[in-house]
Structure formats: C-alpha cells, structure tokens
Amino acid sequence: MTETVFMTAQEVADCLGIAYKVIQKLNREMEKEGYLTISGKIxxxxxxxxxxxGNMVHGSLQG
Known part of the structure; x- marks a missing residue:
C-alpha cells in the first residue's frame, strides 16, 4: 500500500485510539503557524x- 501525505482519522486512531482530539489539537497548532488544515486529516x-x-518510515523511527 502506498503511503500518502495526510493521515486519516482512522490511521491516527490505529496509532493512538483517540484520533479526532489529536487531529484537532495538531490542526490548531498548524493553523497558528499559518498553515491551512483539512478537518479530519493531519x-x-x-x-x-x-x-x-522525527519521521516514521515503514514502522521504524528515522532521525
């Protein structure tokens, strides 16, 4: 499967189990920095x- 630039709420949920609150918080941070955001995606x-x-690539931390 090809990895996309944006994570869906389901992908975040798979990582954390609390997807929408995490996405909302991170999107608010990005908005304060002047970025446009997409509701439900990060x-x-x-x-x-x-x-x-750092960056996660294929399940391992890349620094």
Whole structure:
C-alpha cells in the first residue's frame, strides 16, 4: 500500500485510539503557524514529528 501525505482519522486512531482530539489539537497548532488544515486529516510528517520527534518510515523511527 502506498503511503500518502495526510493521515486519516482512522490511521491516527490505529496509532493512538483517540484520533479526532489529536487531529484537532495538531490542526490548531498548524493553523497558528499559518498553515491551512483539512478537518479530519493531519499531515503525516507533522504528526510524526510531534508524536515521535522525527519521521516514521515503514514502522521504524528515522532521525
């Protein structure tokens, strides 16, 4: 399966179990930085940076 730029609420839920609240919080952060956001979706790179402090590639942390 090809990985897309944005994570869906279901993908976040699979990682955390509390998808929408996490997406809303991260989208608010991005909006404060001047980015446009999409309700119910989050940029995968931003999500990985905020959650893991780096990029997750194929299930492993890449620094």
């Amino acid at each position: 940029n995968r790179v931003y999500f990985n940076e905020r959650l893991y402090g």
